[in-house]
Amino acid sequence: MDLATFGAIMTFALELEKRAAAFYEQAARGSLEEPFTDLARKANKRAKRMERTRREGVQEMILEPIRGMHGDDYRVELSSDGDESELLNQAIGLVETSIRFYQDAALKIPVKEVARTCERMAKESEKQKAELQSLLV
Protein backbone atom coordinates (compact mmCIF):
# COMPACT_ATOMS: atom_id res chain seq x y z
CA MET A 1 0.00 0.00 0.00
CA ASP A 2 1.37 3.40 -1.02
CA LEU A 3 1.29 5.91 1.79
CA ALA A 4 0.89 8.73 -0.71
CA THR A 5 -1.55 10.96 1.12
CA PHE A 6 -1.69 12.61 4.52
CA GLY A 7 -4.72 10.51 5.41
CA ALA A 8 -3.07 7.26 4.34
CA ILE A 9 -0.11 7.92 6.67
CA MET A 10 -2.33 8.94 9.55
CA THR A 11 -4.64 5.97 9.11
CA PHE A 12 -1.64 3.63 8.94
CA ALA A 13 -0.37 5.13 12.22
CA LEU A 14 -3.77 4.72 13.82
CA GLU A 15 -3.94 1.06 12.78
CA LEU A 16 -0.38 0.46 13.97
CA GLU A 17 -1.29 1.74 17.43
CA LYS A 18 -4.54 -0.22 17.54
CA ARG A 19 -2.71 -3.42 16.57
CA ALA A 20 -0.05 -2.70 19.19
CA ALA A 21 -2.73 -2.21 21.84
CA ALA A 22 -4.44 -5.48 20.91
CA PHE A 23 -1.13 -7.37 20.93
CA TYR A 24 -0.09 -6.06 24.35
CA GLU A 25 -3.51 -6.80 25.82
CA GLN A 26 -3.48 -10.39 24.54
CA ALA A 27 0.15 -11.04 25.49
CA ALA A 28 -0.02 -9.49 28.99
CA ARG A 29 0.67 -12.52 31.15
CA GLY A 30 3.21 -13.80 33.66
CA SER A 31 6.00 -11.34 34.31
CA LEU A 32 4.87 -9.33 31.27
CA GLU A 33 1.40 -8.66 32.63
CA GLU A 34 2.22 -5.34 34.23
CA PRO A 35 4.51 -3.83 31.55
CA PHE A 36 2.33 -5.00 28.66
CA THR A 37 -0.87 -3.77 30.31
CA ASP A 38 0.82 -0.40 30.66
CA LEU A 39 1.98 -0.50 27.03
CA ALA A 40 -1.56 -1.38 25.89
CA ARG A 41 -2.91 1.63 27.77
CA LYS A 42 -0.27 3.84 26.19
CA ALA A 43 -0.95 2.45 22.69
CA ASN A 44 -4.66 3.21 23.08
CA LYS A 45 -3.79 6.73 24.15
CA ARG A 46 -1.43 7.09 21.19
CA ALA A 47 -4.16 5.83 18.84
CA LYS A 48 -6.46 8.56 20.11
CA ARG A 49 -3.70 11.10 19.61
CA MET A 50 -3.21 10.02 16.00
CA GLU A 51 -6.94 10.13 15.36
CA ARG A 52 -7.02 13.67 16.72
CA THR A 53 -3.97 14.56 14.62
CA ARG A 54 -5.66 13.18 11.49
CA ARG A 55 -8.71 15.29 12.28
CA GLU A 56 -6.90 18.48 13.17
CA GLY A 57 -3.73 18.37 11.09
CA VAL A 58 -5.36 18.23 7.68
CA GLN A 59 -4.88 21.54 5.88
CA GLU A 60 -6.18 22.30 2.44
CA MET A 61 -3.36 24.76 1.74
CA ILE A 62 -0.70 22.07 1.88
CA LEU A 63 -2.61 18.90 1.07
CA GLU A 64 0.02 17.80 -1.42
CA PRO A 65 0.86 14.36 -2.81
CA ILE A 66 3.46 12.52 -0.73
CA ARG A 67 6.05 10.24 -2.31
CA GLY A 68 8.39 7.59 -1.02
CA MET A 69 6.49 5.90 1.82
CA HIS A 70 5.08 2.39 1.48
CA GLY A 71 3.10 0.43 4.05
CA ASP A 72 5.00 -2.76 3.22
CA ASP A 73 8.18 -1.20 4.63
CA TYR A 74 6.58 -1.05 8.06
CA ARG A 75 4.83 -4.40 8.17
CA VAL A 76 4.93 -6.21 11.50
CA GLU A 77 3.79 -9.76 12.19
CA LEU A 78 2.40 -10.15 15.68
CA SER A 79 1.24 -13.23 17.54
CA SER A 80 0.34 -13.42 21.20
CA ASP A 81 1.40 -17.12 21.27
CA GLY A 82 4.89 -18.03 22.43
CA ASP A 83 6.96 -17.72 25.57
CA GLU A 84 7.82 -14.47 27.28
CA SER A 85 11.13 -14.10 25.49
CA GLU A 86 9.42 -14.45 22.08
CA LEU A 87 6.75 -11.96 23.11
CA LEU A 88 9.36 -9.47 24.27
CA ASN A 89 11.29 -9.80 21.03
CA GLN A 90 8.07 -9.20 19.05
CA ALA A 91 7.38 -6.12 21.14
CA ILE A 92 10.88 -4.81 20.52
CA GLY A 93 10.45 -5.42 16.78
CA LEU A 94 7.14 -3.56 16.92
CA VAL A 95 8.59 -0.48 18.63
CA GLU A 96 11.60 -0.47 16.28
CA THR A 97 9.21 -0.41 13.31
CA SER A 98 7.21 2.26 15.04
CA ILE A 99 10.34 4.44 15.55
CA ARG A 100 11.29 4.08 11.87
CA PHE A 101 7.76 4.78 10.66
CA TYR A 102 7.26 7.92 12.75
CA GLN A 103 10.71 9.27 11.93
CA ASP A 104 10.05 8.81 8.21
CA ALA A 105 6.55 10.30 8.48
CA ALA A 106 7.90 13.37 10.32
CA LEU A 107 10.14 14.08 7.34
CA LYS A 108 7.43 13.56 4.72
CA ILE A 109 4.47 15.48 6.15
CA PRO A 110 4.74 19.19 5.39
CA VAL A 111 2.77 20.30 8.46
CA LYS A 112 5.09 21.15 11.35
CA GLU A 113 2.52 20.47 14.03
CA VAL A 114 1.93 16.98 12.66
CA ALA A 115 5.65 16.38 12.14
CA ARG A 116 6.23 17.30 15.79
CA THR A 117 3.57 14.79 16.86
CA CYS A 118 5.32 12.10 14.79
CA GLU A 119 8.66 13.00 16.37
CA ARG A 120 7.05 12.72 19.80
CA MET A 121 5.65 9.29 18.87
CA ALA A 122 9.12 8.15 17.74
CA LYS A 123 10.73 9.39 20.96
CA GLU A 124 8.13 7.60 23.07
CA SER A 125 8.77 4.41 21.10
CA GLU A 126 12.52 4.77 21.70
CA LYS A 127 11.84 4.99 25.43
CA GLN A 128 9.59 1.94 25.22
CA LYS A 129 12.30 0.06 23.35
CA ALA A 130 14.80 0.74 26.16
CA GLU A 131 12.26 -0.40 28.76
CA LEU A 132 11.51 -3.58 26.83
CA GLN A 133 15.20 -4.33 26.35
CA SER A 134 15.76 -4.00 30.09
CA LEU A 135 13.19 -6.77 30.60
CA LEU A 136 15.17 -9.15 28.39
CA VAL A 137 18.07 -9.46 30.85
Added chain:
Amino acid sequence: MTPKVLKNYIDGEWVESKSGELLDVRNPATAEVIARVPLSTTDEVTSAIQAAKTAFPGWRETTPFTRARYMFELKNVMEDRFEELAAVIVKEHGKIIDEARGEVRRSIENVEVAAGIPSLMTGYNLEDVSQGIDEDCVYQPAGVFCCVTPFNFPLMVPIWFLPYAISCGNTYIVKPSEICPLSQILFFELLEEIDLPPGVVNMVNGDKRVVNALLESPDVEGLSFVGSTPVGKYLYAKAAEHGKRAQCQAGAKNCLVVMQDAVLEQSVPAIMSSVFGTAGQRCLAGALVVAVGDVYEPLEGMLVEAASNLKVGDGMDETVQMGPVVTQKSLDRIRGYIEKGIEEGARLLLDGRELQMEGNSDGYFIGPTIFTDVTPEMAIARDEIFGPVMGIVRVDDFDQAVEVIHSSPYGNAASIFTTSGKWAREFKYRVQAGNLGINIGIAAPVASFPFSGMKDSFFGDLHGQGRDAIEFFTDRKVVITRWF
Protein backbone atom coordinates in the same frame (compact mmCIF):
# COMPACT_ATOMS: atom_id res chain seq x y z
CA MET B 1 -33.28 -0.31 -1.96
CA THR B 2 -35.30 2.77 -2.87
CA PRO B 3 -33.25 5.94 -2.28
CA LYS B 4 -34.72 8.10 0.45
CA VAL B 5 -36.38 11.40 -0.38
CA LEU B 6 -34.76 14.24 1.52
CA LYS B 7 -36.78 16.52 3.76
CA ASN B 8 -36.67 20.22 4.50
CA TYR B 9 -35.96 21.56 7.98
CA ILE B 10 -38.40 24.29 8.90
CA ASP B 11 -39.23 25.73 12.32
CA GLY B 12 -37.32 23.02 14.16
CA GLU B 13 -38.99 20.11 12.34
CA TRP B 14 -38.10 17.82 9.47
CA VAL B 15 -40.83 18.37 6.91
CA GLU B 16 -41.64 16.43 3.75
CA SER B 17 -41.86 18.61 0.69
CA LYS B 18 -45.22 18.67 -1.08
CA SER B 19 -43.42 19.09 -4.38
CA GLY B 20 -43.72 16.19 -6.78
CA GLU B 21 -40.51 17.20 -8.52
CA LEU B 22 -37.50 15.18 -7.41
CA LEU B 23 -33.89 15.07 -8.58
CA ASP B 24 -31.57 12.10 -8.20
CA VAL B 25 -28.50 12.55 -6.01
CA ARG B 26 -25.71 10.27 -7.25
CA ASN B 27 -22.41 9.00 -5.90
CA PRO B 28 -19.99 10.23 -8.60
CA ALA B 29 -17.63 7.31 -8.03
CA THR B 30 -20.32 4.75 -8.97
CA ALA B 31 -23.18 6.76 -10.52
CA GLU B 32 -25.46 5.02 -8.02
CA VAL B 33 -28.54 7.00 -6.94
CA ILE B 34 -28.10 7.56 -3.19
CA ALA B 35 -30.98 9.93 -2.46
CA ARG B 36 -33.65 12.04 -4.09
CA VAL B 37 -33.92 15.74 -3.43
CA PRO B 38 -37.21 17.66 -3.70
CA LEU B 39 -37.47 20.89 -5.65
CA SER B 40 -39.49 22.63 -2.98
CA THR B 41 -42.46 24.89 -3.61
CA THR B 42 -42.58 28.63 -3.00
CA ASP B 43 -45.10 27.98 -0.19
CA GLU B 44 -42.44 25.97 1.58
CA VAL B 45 -39.99 28.85 1.18
CA THR B 46 -42.61 31.17 2.65
CA SER B 47 -43.02 28.81 5.65
CA ALA B 48 -39.26 28.86 6.25
CA ILE B 49 -39.12 32.65 6.02
CA GLN B 50 -42.09 32.96 8.39
CA ALA B 51 -40.44 30.59 10.89
CA ALA B 52 -37.18 32.55 10.75
CA LYS B 53 -38.99 35.86 11.08
CA THR B 54 -40.98 34.66 14.09
CA ALA B 55 -37.86 33.28 15.78
CA PHE B 56 -35.83 36.46 15.28
CA PRO B 57 -37.00 38.68 18.20
CA GLY B 58 -36.43 35.96 20.83
CA TRP B 59 -33.12 34.89 19.34
CA ARG B 60 -31.92 38.46 19.12
CA GLU B 61 -32.58 38.88 22.85
CA THR B 62 -30.62 35.72 23.67
CA THR B 63 -27.31 36.94 25.07
CA PRO B 64 -24.23 36.72 22.85
CA PHE B 65 -22.66 34.48 25.51
CA THR B 66 -25.50 31.98 25.21
CA ARG B 67 -25.33 32.15 21.42
CA ALA B 68 -21.59 31.49 21.68
CA ARG B 69 -22.25 28.44 23.85
CA TYR B 70 -24.38 26.99 21.06
CA MET B 71 -21.30 27.34 18.84
CA PHE B 72 -19.17 25.44 21.36
CA GLU B 73 -21.82 22.71 21.39
CA LEU B 74 -21.88 22.68 17.60
CA LYS B 75 -18.11 22.35 17.44
CA ASN B 76 -18.24 19.41 19.84
CA VAL B 77 -20.89 17.50 17.92
CA MET B 78 -19.03 18.15 14.65
CA GLU B 79 -15.79 16.82 16.17
CA ASP B 80 -17.69 13.75 17.41
CA ARG B 81 -19.13 13.08 13.95
CA PHE B 82 -16.04 14.23 12.04
CA GLU B 83 -15.43 11.05 10.05
CA GLU B 84 -19.12 10.66 9.27
CA LEU B 85 -19.29 14.19 7.90
CA ALA B 86 -16.19 13.58 5.78
CA ALA B 87 -17.57 10.30 4.43
CA VAL B 88 -20.87 11.94 3.38
CA ILE B 89 -18.95 14.60 1.45
CA VAL B 90 -16.97 11.92 -0.39
CA LYS B 91 -20.13 9.98 -1.18
CA GLU B 92 -22.04 12.88 -2.68
CA HIS B 93 -19.19 14.89 -4.19
CA GLY B 94 -16.47 12.39 -5.02
CA LYS B 95 -13.48 14.27 -3.57
CA ILE B 96 -10.90 12.19 -1.73
CA ILE B 97 -11.30 11.52 1.98
CA ASP B 98 -8.37 13.79 2.95
CA GLU B 99 -9.92 16.68 1.04
CA ALA B 100 -13.25 15.97 2.73
CA ARG B 101 -11.54 15.94 6.13
CA GLY B 102 -9.98 19.28 5.22
CA GLU B 103 -13.44 20.59 4.39
CA VAL B 104 -14.83 19.45 7.74
CA ARG B 105 -11.84 20.97 9.54
CA ARG B 106 -12.33 24.32 7.82
CA SER B 107 -16.04 24.19 8.63
CA ILE B 108 -15.30 23.65 12.32
CA GLU B 109 -12.78 26.50 12.27
CA ASN B 110 -15.56 28.83 11.18
CA VAL B 111 -17.73 27.65 14.06
CA GLU B 112 -14.78 28.24 16.41
CA VAL B 113 -14.32 31.79 15.16
CA ALA B 114 -18.05 32.49 15.43
CA ALA B 115 -17.90 31.32 19.05
CA GLY B 116 -15.95 34.51 19.75
CA ILE B 117 -19.05 36.58 19.08
CA PRO B 118 -19.17 38.35 22.48
CA SER B 119 -15.84 39.96 21.54
CA LEU B 120 -16.38 40.18 17.78
CA MET B 121 -19.69 42.02 18.07
CA THR B 122 -18.57 44.56 20.61
CA GLY B 123 -19.23 48.14 19.54
CA TYR B 124 -17.31 51.27 20.35
CA ASN B 125 -17.88 54.71 21.79
CA LEU B 126 -16.37 58.11 22.27
CA GLU B 127 -17.04 60.50 25.11
CA ASP B 128 -17.41 64.24 24.60
CA VAL B 129 -17.84 64.27 20.84
CA SER B 130 -19.22 67.68 21.71
CA GLN B 131 -19.40 69.28 25.15
CA GLY B 132 -21.19 66.77 27.41
CA ILE B 133 -22.27 64.61 24.49
CA ASP B 134 -21.24 60.97 24.01
CA GLU B 135 -21.50 58.83 20.91
CA ASP B 136 -21.87 55.05 20.78
CA CYS B 137 -21.86 52.60 17.89
CA VAL B 138 -23.64 49.31 18.56
CA TYR B 139 -23.71 46.23 16.36
CA GLN B 140 -27.20 44.83 15.99
CA PRO B 141 -28.50 41.77 14.15
CA ALA B 142 -30.62 42.63 11.13
CA GLY B 143 -33.16 39.82 10.73
CA VAL B 144 -33.52 36.88 8.38
CA PHE B 145 -30.58 35.94 6.15
CA CYS B 146 -30.14 33.14 3.63
CA CYS B 147 -27.46 31.43 1.57
CA VAL B 148 -27.43 29.68 -1.78
CA THR B 149 -24.46 27.39 -2.07
CA PRO B 150 -22.60 25.24 -4.61
CA PHE B 151 -21.82 21.55 -4.94
CA ASN B 152 -18.04 21.75 -4.62
CA PHE B 153 -17.84 22.39 -0.86
CA PRO B 154 -21.29 21.21 0.15
CA LEU B 155 -20.63 21.22 3.89
CA MET B 156 -18.21 24.11 4.25
CA VAL B 157 -19.67 26.91 2.16
CA PRO B 158 -22.94 27.25 4.14
CA ILE B 159 -20.75 27.23 7.27
CA TRP B 160 -18.84 30.24 5.96
CA PHE B 161 -22.07 32.09 6.75
CA LEU B 162 -24.55 30.38 9.06
CA PRO B 163 -22.48 30.32 12.31
CA TYR B 164 -21.66 34.04 12.02
CA ALA B 165 -25.21 34.96 11.08
CA ILE B 166 -26.86 33.21 14.00
CA SER B 167 -24.11 34.10 16.48
CA CYS B 168 -24.80 37.73 15.62
CA GLY B 169 -28.45 37.11 16.56
CA ASN B 170 -29.98 36.70 13.10
CA THR B 171 -32.03 33.75 11.92
CA TYR B 172 -31.12 31.75 8.85
CA ILE B 173 -32.24 29.77 5.81
CA VAL B 174 -29.93 27.50 3.80
CA LYS B 175 -30.68 26.47 0.23
CA PRO B 176 -28.14 23.67 -0.33
CA SER B 177 -26.81 22.52 -3.66
CA GLU B 178 -29.34 20.23 -5.31
CA ILE B 179 -26.43 18.15 -6.65
CA CYS B 180 -24.83 17.58 -3.22
CA PRO B 181 -27.44 18.17 -0.50
CA LEU B 182 -26.55 15.29 1.85
CA SER B 183 -23.87 16.88 3.99
CA GLN B 184 -26.27 19.73 4.79
CA ILE B 185 -28.86 17.17 5.87
CA LEU B 186 -26.32 15.72 8.30
CA PHE B 187 -25.23 19.19 9.40
CA PHE B 188 -28.82 20.11 10.17
CA GLU B 189 -29.18 16.91 12.18
CA LEU B 190 -26.29 18.23 14.27
CA LEU B 191 -27.94 21.65 14.54
CA GLU B 192 -31.06 19.87 15.74
CA GLU B 193 -28.95 18.00 18.30
CA ILE B 194 -27.66 21.22 19.87
CA ASP B 195 -31.28 22.23 20.36
CA LEU B 196 -31.47 25.71 18.92
CA PRO B 197 -34.87 27.38 19.33
CA PRO B 198 -37.27 26.53 16.45
CA GLY B 199 -36.91 28.75 13.40
CA VAL B 200 -33.40 29.99 14.12
CA VAL B 201 -32.03 27.74 11.37
CA ASN B 202 -34.00 26.40 8.43
CA MET B 203 -33.19 24.50 5.27
CA VAL B 204 -35.16 24.40 2.02
CA ASN B 205 -34.03 22.14 -0.80
CA GLY B 206 -34.70 23.14 -4.35
CA ASP B 207 -33.66 25.03 -7.43
CA LYS B 208 -33.77 28.60 -8.73
CA ARG B 209 -37.45 28.96 -7.85
CA VAL B 210 -36.49 28.69 -4.17
CA VAL B 211 -33.76 31.29 -4.68
CA ASN B 212 -36.10 33.71 -6.42
CA ALA B 213 -38.72 33.31 -3.70
CA LEU B 214 -36.10 34.10 -1.04
CA LEU B 215 -34.90 37.18 -2.88
CA GLU B 216 -38.39 38.47 -3.63
CA SER B 217 -39.53 38.23 -0.01
CA PRO B 218 -39.56 41.54 1.89
CA ASP B 219 -38.82 39.59 5.06
CA VAL B 220 -35.35 38.46 3.97
CA GLU B 221 -32.59 40.91 4.81
CA GLY B 222 -29.66 39.53 2.85
CA LEU B 223 -28.15 36.79 0.72
CA SER B 224 -24.81 35.02 0.62
CA PHE B 225 -24.05 33.18 -2.59
CA VAL B 226 -21.21 31.08 -3.94
CA GLY B 227 -21.35 29.75 -7.50
CA SER B 228 -20.81 30.77 -11.08
CA THR B 229 -20.26 34.30 -12.36
CA PRO B 230 -23.45 34.60 -14.47
CA VAL B 231 -25.63 33.45 -11.56
CA GLY B 232 -23.69 35.59 -9.06
CA LYS B 233 -24.14 38.66 -11.22
CA TYR B 234 -27.86 37.95 -11.66
CA LEU B 235 -28.45 37.40 -7.94
CA TYR B 236 -26.49 40.48 -6.95
CA ALA B 237 -28.62 42.63 -9.25
CA LYS B 238 -31.83 40.96 -8.10
CA ALA B 239 -30.88 41.42 -4.44
CA ALA B 240 -30.27 45.12 -5.05
CA GLU B 241 -33.58 45.41 -6.89
CA HIS B 242 -35.32 44.04 -3.80
CA GLY B 243 -33.36 46.21 -1.37
CA LYS B 244 -31.22 43.45 0.11
CA ARG B 245 -27.57 43.28 0.98
CA ALA B 246 -25.69 40.56 -0.89
CA GLN B 247 -22.27 38.97 -1.05
CA CYS B 248 -21.82 36.86 -4.19
CA GLN B 249 -18.65 34.86 -4.66
CA ALA B 250 -18.36 33.74 -8.25
CA GLY B 251 -16.19 32.06 -10.87
CA ALA B 252 -12.44 31.90 -11.28
CA LYS B 253 -9.56 31.15 -13.60
CA ASN B 254 -6.51 31.17 -11.40
CA CYS B 255 -2.91 31.48 -12.56
CA LEU B 256 0.13 29.90 -10.94
CA VAL B 257 3.23 31.83 -11.96
CA VAL B 258 6.49 29.87 -11.80
CA MET B 259 9.61 32.05 -11.85
CA GLN B 260 13.06 30.88 -13.00
CA ASP B 261 14.27 30.87 -9.39
CA ALA B 262 11.43 28.70 -8.01
CA VAL B 263 12.29 25.60 -6.01
CA LEU B 264 10.68 23.14 -8.40
CA GLU B 265 10.94 20.07 -6.16
CA GLN B 266 8.63 21.77 -3.66
CA SER B 267 6.62 23.85 -6.10
CA VAL B 268 5.48 20.93 -8.29
CA PRO B 269 3.62 19.03 -5.49
CA ALA B 270 1.92 22.32 -4.54
CA ILE B 271 0.90 22.84 -8.19
CA MET B 272 -0.43 19.26 -8.37
CA SER B 273 -2.59 19.84 -5.32
CA SER B 274 -3.79 23.17 -6.67
CA VAL B 275 -4.76 22.02 -10.16
CA PHE B 276 -5.88 18.45 -9.56
CA GLY B 277 -7.14 18.60 -5.95
CA THR B 278 -10.91 17.95 -5.79
CA ALA B 279 -10.49 17.11 -9.49
CA GLY B 280 -10.10 20.83 -10.23
CA GLN B 281 -13.58 21.62 -8.94
CA ARG B 282 -12.84 24.48 -6.60
CA CYS B 283 -12.79 28.21 -7.12
CA LEU B 284 -9.23 28.41 -5.78
CA ALA B 285 -7.92 25.73 -8.13
CA GLY B 286 -4.94 26.64 -10.27
CA ALA B 287 -5.90 26.37 -13.93
CA LEU B 288 -3.09 28.06 -15.83
CA VAL B 289 0.58 27.51 -15.04
CA VAL B 290 2.49 30.53 -16.30
CA ALA B 291 6.08 29.46 -16.86
CA VAL B 292 8.50 32.38 -16.91
CA GLY B 293 11.58 32.16 -19.14
CA ASP B 294 13.74 29.06 -19.11
CA VAL B 295 11.92 27.43 -16.17
CA TYR B 296 9.62 25.94 -18.80
CA GLU B 297 11.93 23.13 -19.90
CA PRO B 298 12.46 21.42 -16.53
CA LEU B 299 8.98 22.33 -15.30
CA GLU B 300 7.07 20.72 -18.16
CA GLY B 301 8.65 17.32 -17.62
CA MET B 302 8.21 17.45 -13.86
CA LEU B 303 4.54 18.42 -14.12
CA VAL B 304 3.75 15.65 -16.59
CA GLU B 305 5.58 13.06 -14.52
CA ALA B 306 3.91 14.11 -11.27
CA ALA B 307 0.44 14.26 -12.83
CA SER B 308 0.92 10.86 -14.51
CA ASN B 309 1.67 9.37 -11.10
CA LEU B 310 -1.49 10.63 -9.42
CA LYS B 311 -3.74 7.76 -8.45
CA VAL B 312 -7.34 8.33 -9.54
CA GLY B 313 -10.23 6.44 -7.98
CA ASP B 314 -12.96 6.27 -5.38
CA GLY B 315 -12.28 8.97 -2.78
CA MET B 316 -12.96 6.58 0.11
CA ASP B 317 -9.77 4.69 -0.75
CA GLU B 318 -7.07 6.37 1.37
CA THR B 319 -4.41 5.73 -1.26
CA VAL B 320 -6.30 7.61 -4.00
CA GLN B 321 -5.09 11.14 -4.81
CA MET B 322 -7.83 12.36 -7.13
CA GLY B 323 -11.51 11.46 -7.25
CA PRO B 324 -14.12 11.68 -10.01
CA VAL B 325 -15.88 14.84 -11.15
CA VAL B 326 -19.32 15.45 -9.77
CA THR B 327 -21.73 14.56 -12.60
CA GLN B 328 -21.91 13.09 -16.08
CA LYS B 329 -22.72 16.59 -17.33
CA SER B 330 -19.48 17.92 -15.79
CA LEU B 331 -17.54 15.06 -17.33
CA ASP B 332 -19.00 15.79 -20.76
CA ARG B 333 -18.24 19.48 -20.42
CA ILE B 334 -14.62 18.83 -19.44
CA ARG B 335 -14.16 16.40 -22.33
CA GLY B 336 -15.61 19.07 -24.60
CA TYR B 337 -13.00 21.57 -23.43
CA ILE B 338 -10.22 19.08 -24.09
CA GLU B 339 -11.52 18.72 -27.66
CA LYS B 340 -11.70 22.47 -27.97
CA GLY B 341 -8.13 22.89 -26.70
CA ILE B 342 -6.87 20.54 -29.38
CA GLU B 343 -8.89 22.34 -32.06
CA GLU B 344 -7.48 25.70 -30.93
CA GLY B 345 -3.92 24.45 -31.35
CA ALA B 346 -2.83 23.79 -27.80
CA ARG B 347 -0.54 20.76 -27.49
CA LEU B 348 -1.85 17.93 -25.32
CA LEU B 349 0.92 16.56 -23.11
CA LEU B 350 -1.25 14.35 -20.91
CA ASP B 351 -4.71 13.21 -21.94
CA GLY B 352 -6.99 12.39 -19.01
CA ARG B 353 -9.54 10.86 -21.36
CA GLU B 354 -7.25 7.87 -21.72
CA LEU B 355 -7.54 7.01 -18.04
CA GLN B 356 -8.07 3.29 -17.51
CA MET B 357 -10.05 2.56 -14.37
CA GLU B 358 -10.04 -0.74 -12.55
CA GLY B 359 -13.68 -1.22 -11.52
CA ASN B 360 -15.85 1.86 -10.94
CA SER B 361 -16.42 2.00 -14.69
CA ASP B 362 -19.74 3.80 -14.24
CA GLY B 363 -18.20 6.64 -12.23
CA TYR B 364 -17.48 10.08 -13.64
CA PHE B 365 -13.74 9.67 -13.88
CA ILE B 366 -11.26 11.57 -15.97
CA GLY B 367 -7.52 11.69 -15.43
CA PRO B 368 -5.24 14.69 -15.00
CA THR B 369 -4.89 16.54 -18.30
CA ILE B 370 -2.10 18.92 -19.31
CA PHE B 371 -1.98 21.25 -22.30
CA THR B 372 1.00 23.33 -23.28
CA ASP B 373 1.46 26.14 -25.82
CA VAL B 374 -1.71 27.66 -24.42
CA THR B 375 -2.32 31.31 -25.27
CA PRO B 376 -4.57 33.70 -23.32
CA GLU B 377 -7.16 34.02 -26.10
CA MET B 378 -7.93 30.28 -26.22
CA ALA B 379 -11.18 29.10 -24.61
CA ILE B 380 -9.24 26.72 -22.36
CA ALA B 381 -7.34 29.75 -21.03
CA ARG B 382 -10.36 32.04 -20.70
CA ASP B 383 -13.18 29.82 -19.45
CA GLU B 384 -13.58 28.23 -16.06
CA ILE B 385 -13.43 24.53 -16.95
CA PHE B 386 -13.91 23.33 -13.36
CA GLY B 387 -12.10 20.07 -13.97
CA PRO B 388 -8.62 18.54 -13.78
CA VAL B 389 -7.22 20.37 -16.80
CA MET B 390 -3.98 22.35 -16.64
CA GLY B 391 -2.89 24.78 -19.33
CA ILE B 392 0.75 25.86 -19.50
CA VAL B 393 1.39 29.35 -20.82
CA ARG B 394 4.95 30.36 -21.67
CA VAL B 395 6.04 33.96 -21.09
CA ASP B 396 9.37 35.75 -21.21
CA ASP B 397 9.27 37.72 -17.99
CA PHE B 398 7.34 38.72 -14.87
CA ASP B 399 5.53 41.61 -16.55
CA GLN B 400 4.13 39.29 -19.20
CA ALA B 401 3.01 36.88 -16.47
CA VAL B 402 1.05 39.69 -14.79
CA GLU B 403 -0.49 40.57 -18.18
CA VAL B 404 -1.71 36.98 -18.54
CA ILE B 405 -3.31 37.13 -15.10
CA HIS B 406 -4.97 40.46 -15.83
CA SER B 407 -6.25 39.36 -19.25
CA SER B 408 -8.83 37.27 -17.40
CA PRO B 409 -12.09 38.88 -16.29
CA TYR B 410 -11.78 36.91 -13.05
CA GLY B 411 -9.83 37.91 -9.96
CA ASN B 412 -10.31 35.17 -7.44
CA ALA B 413 -6.83 33.81 -6.74
CA ALA B 414 -3.29 33.73 -8.07
CA SER B 415 0.00 32.31 -6.84
CA ILE B 416 3.66 32.80 -7.51
CA PHE B 417 6.46 30.31 -6.96
CA THR B 418 9.76 32.09 -6.42
CA THR B 419 12.68 32.48 -4.04
CA SER B 420 12.93 36.20 -4.80
CA GLY B 421 11.50 38.61 -2.27
CA LYS B 422 11.42 41.25 -4.98
CA TRP B 423 9.14 39.23 -7.26
CA ALA B 424 7.00 38.12 -4.34
CA ARG B 425 6.52 41.73 -3.29
CA GLU B 426 5.78 42.90 -6.85
CA PHE B 427 3.25 40.10 -7.19
CA LYS B 428 1.53 40.99 -3.93
CA TYR B 429 1.46 44.66 -4.86
CA ARG B 430 0.35 44.49 -8.48
CA VAL B 431 -1.81 41.43 -9.03
CA GLN B 432 -5.56 42.06 -9.04
CA ALA B 433 -6.91 38.95 -7.38
CA GLY B 434 -8.46 38.55 -3.97
CA ASN B 435 -6.54 35.58 -2.61
CA LEU B 436 -2.82 35.45 -3.33
CA GLY B 437 -0.37 32.65 -2.67
CA ILE B 438 3.39 32.99 -2.42
CA ASN B 439 4.78 29.47 -2.78
CA ILE B 440 1.27 28.27 -1.88
CA GLY B 441 -0.87 26.50 -4.49
CA ILE B 442 -4.22 26.93 -2.77
CA ALA B 443 -4.51 30.38 -1.24
CA ALA B 444 -7.45 29.45 1.00
CA PRO B 445 -8.00 32.03 3.74
CA VAL B 446 -8.53 30.56 7.20
CA ALA B 447 -11.75 31.29 9.03
CA SER B 448 -10.63 34.47 10.77
CA PHE B 449 -9.71 36.09 7.42
CA PRO B 450 -12.13 37.11 4.67
CA PHE B 451 -12.43 34.84 1.66
CA SER B 452 -11.67 37.56 -0.80
CA GLY B 453 -12.23 37.97 -4.53
CA MET B 454 -12.15 40.75 -7.14
CA LYS B 455 -13.43 41.63 -10.61
CA ASP B 456 -15.92 39.04 -11.94
CA SER B 457 -15.09 36.69 -9.08
CA PHE B 458 -16.95 38.70 -6.46
CA PHE B 459 -19.98 40.95 -6.36
CA GLY B 460 -20.44 42.89 -3.15
CA ASP B 461 -18.24 44.62 -0.66
CA LEU B 462 -18.13 42.42 2.44
CA HIS B 463 -16.79 38.90 1.98
CA GLY B 464 -17.50 35.65 3.76
CA GLN B 465 -15.67 34.65 6.96
CA GLY B 466 -13.77 36.71 9.52
CA ARG B 467 -14.40 40.33 10.38
CA ASP B 468 -16.29 40.88 7.10
CA ALA B 469 -18.87 38.30 8.17
CA ILE B 470 -19.64 40.23 11.36
CA GLU B 471 -20.03 43.45 9.39
CA PHE B 472 -22.26 41.76 6.82
CA PHE B 473 -24.58 40.18 9.37
CA THR B 474 -25.08 43.28 11.49
CA ASP B 475 -26.28 46.86 11.30
CA ARG B 476 -24.27 49.57 12.97
CA LYS B 477 -26.45 51.87 14.98
CA VAL B 478 -25.06 55.15 16.24
CA VAL B 479 -26.48 56.66 19.42
CA ILE B 480 -25.65 60.25 20.39
CA THR B 481 -26.45 61.05 24.02
CA ARG B 482 -26.76 64.19 26.09
CA TRP B 483 -28.19 64.28 29.64
CA PHE B 484 -29.72 67.49 31.00
